[in-house]
Each structure stands twice: as structure tokens, then as C-alpha cells.
Amino acid sequence: MRDQQQGMSKSHQGLVIGGVSVAAILIAAAAAVAVAPNWAGTGDNVPAAISTSTSAAPTPTPTTASNAPEPTVAAGLAYNAFPADGAAQVNPVTAPEIRAEGGVIESVTLRTAGGEPVTGTLSEDNSVWTATDRLAFATGYIFEFVLSDADGNAVTESHSFSTVMPANEADAAMYPRDGSTVGTGQPIEINFSEPVIIRDEVESAITVTSSSGQTGAFYWLSDTKVRYRAEEFWAPNSTITVDMELFGVDYGNEMIGNFDDQLVFNTHNTRLAVVRQ
Template sequence: MKIALFAAITVAIATGGVGAATANSWLPLTHSEAGQSPTTSPSAVPTTPAAKPVTLAVAPKTGATFVNPAAEVTAQADNGTLYSAVLKETATGENTDGELFVSGRKWVSSAPLKFDTDYTFDVTTLDEDGNRSTTVSTFSTVPASNEADLAMFPAAGSTVGVAQPLQFTFSEPVTNKEAVEQAISVTASSGQKGAFRWYSDTLLRYRAEDFWVANTKLTVEMKLFGVELGNGQIGNFNKTNVVQIGNRVEMVADAANLQASIYVNGVLVKQYPVTMGDERFPSASGYLVVLSDKQRYAHFVASTIGLKPGDPANYGEVDVEFATRLTPSGEFIHQATDSAAPYLGRVNLSHGCIGMSAEGAGWVFNNMTTGDLVHVVGSPNETIAPTDGFGDWNIPFAQYAQR
């Protein structure tokens, strides 16, 4: 009977039935009672969640072309930090400086890029576990064919007269004119304000409402680097030029009375008899500005102003002295030829020029400079064209400032 009972208990345990739970009390000894250490079932080991992957955003995007050299190059990491960021010219390896911001998560270039250059941007990130990952991107900037320049007249450091407008000549046509005007600022020590006027897509000028005050300093800031001029053209420099205005030197050339009066800062200093344009070629009227072209000895050719052999007005070729240019079209102040000298103060017989004695033309040549004012009165001719030299002052300021 005892053997049968033990067998029944063994079967019950083996089958896992209800009898297994109650049969435990019938087992001879537990492990602890036998002096053995209890056996524990293994427990799950806690695991640290994997760090989120770093998300990296770079600008410009890799493969970008026609990148504006004024654009910032940036790299920004989320779920991590930037270990390093190296921006360099692909061909030369020259680095471009930059700075870290936002607790080491954002890098921004701090120096301008170059035109027509390929760049490599090498960025290494760290995730929260300290794992590094490197991304390399490449891009190229605006090509040389889209690099726009300008020339300013008068040049930096010049001293000019009170009638000299500022002139900006662009290497490429400008369609985004408002942006260009905003990029150029002119500060006059006299406090005078002025306005821009476009004569073409490549020619811009600036003048005050009235002539510059004598001895004014003009500071011209041109912040054109990266400015989009239109049609994909990008400005290529920032520069500050300073131009000095000298004394107010003005000649009033009276074609009716055949006399030139010269004033310095409002004081009459010289008067000379003159001969000016005759009835066929009257001198241009209005305000003219002395140009930078001066020739101690000049050679004039009649064909350059459209005169042909057989024309009664054709003078062929003549040599003159003390020639000071007023217009690109050919008006000068100069010493009258020997044949015209007897008629100074008596008859107008030139082809538009202001003929003077050797003394008078010499004084102008030696004492009047670029930007000084010549006011022609008493001539039946129309006012000088604004772009035939600098006839800007003949346009009322309210009209001049209109876009």
C-alpha cells in the first residue's frame, strides 16, 4: 500500500495536476531542509535605451550651385552636438572661419565666401552616447559670369568742385534698382541730403538739392557684396569712399555780353572777354561741369563733330592751348586761335567752345578743377543734355528724384 501511494503522488506531480500543489507537503525534505542553497530563477537585466540618432541640417544643401557668396553656411544638429565643422575651398584646402552657437549645436560661417569657387563642408556630430558620425557636403558659388562690379566717380580721396555729382557705373545691367539704392549711402558733412537718378540700367548718379556746400566731406558707403542686381548678377564688394569738396569756383559765361566772370566762394576774382558759339553752333546753355580732361596742347579735328569737307563751317584741323573739357561732345574752354583772338569780347564765332585769351584760358586751366561750375547764359541754344557731361543740375530736384 505504501508503494502504491508513492506512485500516485509521483504521477500527480509529473502530470502537473492539482495534486502537485498539495503533494508538496508530502515530499520528504525541501532544499533548505537539506542544507542546500535555494535556486532562484534568473531575473531580466535592465537595458539603457539606444540614443536617438542625430539629425543634421546643413545649408547650402549638398550639390547646390550659384550660391550667393554672402550667404551664411550653417550646420545644425538635433539630438546631439557638433564635434567639428570644417568649411574649406575644395581646390586649395583653405578654411573659412565659423563659430559655434546654441550650446554647440549650430555652426555658422563668419567670413564671406569667394565667387566662382567649389567648397567642401565636413561636419562631424556626437550623439548622446558619444558616437560620432561624419557628413560631407559640397556646393559651388556664383560663377564669374554673374559677378557684378561698379566704378565710382570721382575716385576715393579726390577733391572736386561743388557741382560734381557722384556717378556709379555698373559692369552689368541693374534691374533691382531699389536694392542697389538701399545698399549705397551718402553722408555729407554739410548735412545736405540728395537723391539718386538712373540714366540707364548701368548708370546711376547722386546729387544734392543744390550744389554741395564748399569744403564738404562726402562719405560714400557701398555695401554691395551679395546684393542681387537682377538677372542672376551679384554685387562683389563692400567699400567706403571719401570725397572732398573744395571751394566754390564758378564761371558765368555770358554769350550775349561776350564776357566770362569767375567767382571763388561768391567773390568775383577774374573777368575776361570771350568768344562763344556762333549762330550755327551756339554754346550749350545752363549749368555745365568741368570734366577731368585737361590738355595743355590739344588737336581739334572738325570731322569729329560731324563737319565734312566743303562745309562752310569746316575748320579742318587746328591746334589750341589750355584746353579744359566741358562736354564729351566736344565743348571746351581754351585759348582762342590766332585768327579768333582779335574778336574776343566782340563776336561769337566758335563751334560752341568758350574761347579766351592766353591769360584767361591759362587761369582756368591752372585754377579750375573737376567738378567746378560753368554757368552759360545768354546763348540761344538749348540746355546741355544731362549725360553730355554732368548736366544734372539743370533738372529740378523734385523731378530729378523721381524714379
Template sequence: MTARKPWGAGRKIAFVAAVCALAAGGGAFAAAGPGLTRASIASEASSPERTTPGLAVPVVAPAQLTVSPADDAKPVNPAAPVSLKVRDGRIERVALTSDAGDAVDGTLDAGGTGWTASGALKFNTRYSYTYTVVDSAGRKTASTRTFNTVSAANEADAAIYPLDGMKVGVAQPLQITFSEPVLNRDAVEKAIRITSTSGQAGDFHWFSNNMVRYRPESFWAANSTITMDLQLFGVDLGNGQIGNFNKKVTVHIGDKKVAVADAAAHTFSVSINDQPAGSWPVTMGDQRFPSARGYLVLMEKHRYDHFVAASIGLKPGDPANYGELDVEYATRLTPSGEYIHQALDSALPYIGNTNVSHGCIGMTADRAAWVFNNMTSGDVVQVINTEGDFANFDDGFGDWNIPWAQYAN
């Protein structure tokens, strides 16, 4: 007869075997009862790919990234934000550099979860965007992305007049001429802020897709200062053209100098700050070449200038053809060829009584010199009692001949 084993010993062996089976299978008992085994628990950080329940408790969520621009993006507006945002982690390192090795500065927020480029990007440039992020378990993720900014072919520039620091008269409009057509006019206007020490408000008027001007309803206040703040860098002009600059321009307005040239009375009368400054006899455009009517804004001055009849369409054999000649004290009114200048000797007998010019305002030497020395760009001459038409908008600054309701529309 076989001897019976103690009941307790058999039950103990079975219990230990069950525990081992559970431990070997990674069951809930083993995870919840580590006191039954001395094996070390692997750290979540030592297994970067682990995102499901395992030996570590609790599971650490991987860092979630939002990166802009997207990898291999093109063409990227150089004014577009470059940023990195992290959820369930923090940013350890960010480097944004061009292929030429130029680094772009950036700012990391206080929590280390957001980085934004603060330096300006360049056109036609490839950038590498390298970053390292760390989740709360210490796992690091490093990555590099690249993107290309807008090419030089889509880079739009502009010329501004008056120039920065220039002093002009009260009738000078502000003009911006773009290198590329502007289709998004509203976006461009919103990017330009114009202020005056006089508090005058004005409005834009587009004469073409490439050229816009700005003026107030009435002349600028004498001795005021105008500031043009153009924030056009990155502005989409339309058709893929992107503005490439920001610029601040300061323009100084001088005394109010206004002249009235009367083609019927043959007089030229000047006022300075609304006070009479003189009235002199002149000769103006004859019946074939009447002087342009309305407001003409002085443009540029030349102590001596060379006139060529062919430039206004006169041909050999035409009785009005004067060939080529030199004039003194020439103050330009229109690009097409109207000036205030010293009358030729042949015209001197007609000053004050007959109009014999090709549209210019001819004066005696001393009066032409006075205008040359005392009036400047942006001062204005109002021509009255002439049979001539208004000068076209692109023939000088004819802005003041456009009614305000139409100009500001």
C-alpha cells in the same frame, strides 16, 4: 504507488521556467526586472542605428541637422549664409574649405549647437563642407557636402567717380557705372549709404541700367566731406548678376567756385564762396555752334591739348573746318568737345565783342591760366543767353539741368 513530490518543489520549477521564457522573449518583465538576470545591458551608444525601444532605457533621439547650403547646391551666392544647426546633439567639428585648400573661418555658439561661417566666400569656387556631430548618447555622425558659388560670368563690378580721397567742386555728382545691367535698382540703392558732414540728403537718378548718379537738391556745402559706403557684395542686380565688392569712398568738397558765362555780354564772371573773384571778356560759340546752355561741370584739365575738327563732324571743304590744332590751358566742360581755353591768335580781336568759337569759351592767356590753376573738377559754369541746347546727360555732368522733382523721382 508512486510517491508524491512536494507541492512547493513543482511550483518552483514551473515559476523558474516561466521567468526564463519571459527573459528569452525580451518581455517587459525582463526589461523591468534586471535583478533576475546577470546579463549586461548593451549601451545605446554601441548601436548607432538603434532608434526604437530596446535594452537601453530611455531611447536616445538621433541628432537632427539643418545645413545650408544644400548638398551639391549651385550656383550659391557667395554672400549667402553658410550654417549648421543641431537639435538633440552638439557640434564636434566643422571644416569649410575650397578645392584650392583655402579654409573659411566660422563661429560656434556657446551651446555647441550652431556654427556659422564668418569668412567671405569667393566667386566661381567649389567648397567642401565637412562636419561631425554627436548626440547625447555619444554617437558620432560625420558627413561632407559640397556646393559651388556663382560663376565669374555672373560676377558684376562697378566703377566709382569721384575716386577715393579726391577733392572736387560743389557741383560734382557721385557716379556709379556697373559692368552689368541693373534690374533690381531698389536693392542696389539700399546697399549704398551716402552721408555728408554737412548733413545734406540727396537722391539717386538712373540715367541707364548701367549708370546711376547721386546729388543733393542744391550744390554740396563748401569744404564738406562725403562718404559713400557701398555694400554691394552679394547683392542681386537681376538676371543672375551678383555684385562682387564692398567699398568705402571718401570725397572732399572744396570751396564753392561758380562761374557765369554770358554769351550775349561776352563775359565770364567768377565767385568763390559767394564772393566776386573776377569778371573777364570772352568769346563763345557762334550761331552755327552755339555754346551749350545751363550748368556745365568742369571735368578735366590739360596744359596742352590737341583739337581735331573731324571729331565734331567737320569735313574737308567746310568753312568751319579748322583741321588740327593745339590749344593751351584747356579745361574740359563736355566730352563732346566744349572747353574753356586760351583763345587762338585769330580769335583774340573778337574777345569781349563777338562769338566766333565752335562752342568753347575762349579767353586771353592770363585768364585761361587763372581758370586752369584755380578751378577744378566739380566746379561749375552756368552758361546763359545762348541759343544752344542743354548738354545731354551723357555729355558731361548735366545733372543740375534736371529739376529736382524729376531728378529725385
């Protein structure tokens, strides 16, 4: 509970009314000011299972235009392909891309090793092709493309790369559950399957909005547990929406977020128990 509640409990310590301790009476207020969930409990307080992984692997680094190698030249045509041919542990948030220099892109095929196609768009001048479908974890890809120039020179290239393996995926679970109704004092709690080292990146990927327009802040209890609490108690009958855009987010320590999700919960009417001496 909040510090104010803790102070209230201390100030009335030992007080008995009608043979019943004040501490016992105050329990009735829990419906209005919900405490943090009991993760070791059962029933509705238990989050969905969290996948865990401990295997080490090379650090997955997204390949983008900013860290691309010098253009490749084939048959007099220069181009850049991202990810690079043979790249491994590619962050699946990476958008594969082909850039032709001094020529145009005639055709592009990007598919998984199993044949599943990945769609993309071509720029108006036919010099840049960018994938629009999201890549998958632990998947091999084949990148084939044809380039040509004004002199009629053409080149066909085939590259391959693979994405981050399951040992580097990081999951998470949140309480309150989606669609639930809780007390106005209930904080949001997110448990991560792997330690979060780069906390700023993870916090930036989580957006909390409420119908009451309230703001709040994150506070970390450990490397795998963070809570978000509104500056004041949630307003009664509010709707709180949590958008977690964690797919591809670098947690640090070679771990990459593997999902996006939106969860919505509500608060009920304020219910208070008042104790008078």
C-alpha cells in the same frame, strides 16, 4: 548742370558783353558747378576698368535657414546644413551653417577645394556652427562635420557646394575718384558692368554721407548708370563718403555684385562768375 543754370543760359542767349558772349563767360563758373564727368575722355575723368560678362547661367539663389529643406537624419541624428550638399551657384554672401537637432556639434571643417580654411563660430550650446569668413566667387567648398547625442551616437558627414561663377559677377566704377576734389555742383555717378534690374536693392546697398549733413537722392539715366545728387549744391570744403556694400547684392537678371568699397572725395571753395548787363 542744374535746371537753374540751364534757365540762366536760355535767358541770356545771344547777349554779348565787350565782344564776348555771355555763354563763354559762364564757362568760368564750371569750377564751382561741375558738370557730369566725360566718360569718353582721358586722364583723371576716366574711371577704373569695369569687367563685363554676358554668359548666362542658372539663377544664383542664397541658401538660408528660411528656405532650407527638412532636416537630414543620419545614424539617428538630425541636422540641417546650408548650403545643401551639391548646391551650385551659391551666392557668396551666404554664411554656411550647421544646425544640430537633438544633439551637439563636435567639430566642423569648412575649406575650399584647394584646402583654404573658412573660420566660424559655435553657439554656446554647441548646436549651431556659422561661418564668419566670407566665401569667394567661383569656388568649390567641402563641408565636413561630426555630430553626437547624449546616448553616445555619432555621425560624420561630408558635403560639397560651389559658388557663383564669374559669368554672374557684376562690377561697378564711380566718379568722382577716391581722394579727388571737385566743384560743389558735382553729382556722384556710378556705372555698372551689368544692367541693374532690382534698383531698390542696389540703392539700399549704397550709403552717401557728407560732413555738411546734406541729403540727396538717386536718379537713373539707364540700367547701367545712376547718379546721386544732393538736394542743394554740396557745401564748400565738404567731405563726401560713399560706402558701396554691393558684395552679394542681387542686381537681377542672374547678376550678383562682387565687391564692397568706400570712396571719399572733397569739394573746394565756391567759385562763382557773375555777369551783369
